[in-house]
Amino acid sequence: MMGGLTGWLRVNRHTPCAICAKPDWCLISENGSAAICPRVKSERRMGDAGWLHRFESSNIQFLPTPPEESATEAYGEHHWAVRADEFFESPFSATARERLASEWRVRTAVIEALMIGWDGKTYSIPECDADGNIIGISRRWPDGRKRFHSGGNRGLTYAADWYEDDGSIYVVEGASDVAAMLQADYCVIGRPSSSGGLKHLEKMLMRVDREVIILGENDKRPDGTWPGLAAKDLAKRLCWKLHRKVKWGLPNDAKDMREQLSKKGSHYER
Ligand SMILES: [Zn+2]
Numbered sequence: 001m002m003g004g005l006t007g008w009l010r011v012n013r014h015t016p017c018a019i020c021a022k023p024d025w026c027l028i029s030e031n032g033s034a035a036i037c038p039r040v041k042s043e044r045r046m047g048d049a050g051w052l053h054r055f056e057s058s059n060i061q062f063l064p065t066p067p068e069e070s071a072t073e074a075y076g077e078h079h080w081a082v083r084a085d086e087f088f089e090s091p092f093s094a095t096a097r098e099r100l101a102s103e104w105r106v107r108t109a110v111i112e113a114l115m116i117g118w119d120g121k122t123y124s125i126p127e128c129d130a131d132g133n134i135i136g137i138s139r140r141w142p143d144g145r146k147r148f149h150s151g152g153n154r155g156l157t158y159a160a161d162w163y164e165d166d167g168s169i170y171v172v173e174g175a176s177d178v179a180a181m182l183q184a185d186y187c188v189i190g191r192p193s194s195s196g197g198l199k200h201l202e203k204m205l206m207r208v209d210r211e212v213i214i215l216g217e218n219d220k221r222p223d224g225t226w227p228g229l230a231a232k233d234l235a236k237r238l239c240w241k242l243h244r245k246v247k248w249g250l251p252n253d254a255k256d257m258r259e260q261l262s263k264k265g266s267h268y269e270r
Helices: 071-075 078-089 093-104 108-113 175-183 198-206 227-242 257-262
Strands: 008-010 027-029 034-037 051-054 123-128 134-140 146-148 169-173 187-191 212-215 247-251
Touching: 078 093, 078 123, 078 134, 093 108, 093 175, 108 175, 169 175, 169 227, 175 187, 175 257, 187 198, 198 227, 212 227, 227 247, 247 257
Parallel strands: 169 187, 169 212, 212 247
Antiparallel strands: 008 027, 027 034, 034 051, 123 134, 134 146
């Protein structure tokens, strides 16, 4: 695969760290193109795992460690932060972000704020817990198909500066709606599905005293089911957990907020 990394392995006696030469603690990418060393600093800190170092050309032959020593298990969520960063910095990621920005009709800065990268085949969309730790990465193919990088956990999609103002917080479904709301200058948090992400949302919203509005989708089906109405249940559950009023609404004449915001002067219905 191109530029993207397939995973991280811990250095061992057979393959010591290429940066500090020690046989323990440091990580090396499976394709040998980068290392994370906690002993030697670089410009990029990767949480508690250490500092990221990239190699111009790779001639490192990694002798694999047994699966029970895999870096994923040893480093938990840091593993996802490292991958998200690799995808964000990958050779074609800037071009990919521009392409996605024009598809979603938002500024490239909005795509950047969501840390969206390119893993060689798909847009990588990091999902975070309540504290901003990346706990998984959603994949979106240019044709719109979506999947999730296996091994990760579903989380929330939001920009790092979400807490910086004191206006209403909108909770929408999916990354493209998050982007549309950011483009229109709303404070927004994206949930992974119509009812997902409750635990993380609860934790985030408990820390702020601001109006919360859950937005569903106008996706009523011919058989009468209406997944978007889960917004109402989510609002109820949050209301109960946060001990305060939580509003909910639907776009008034569009399927979702992305479509709604592309129409001038319209808003959502409570
Ligand atoms: Zn090292």
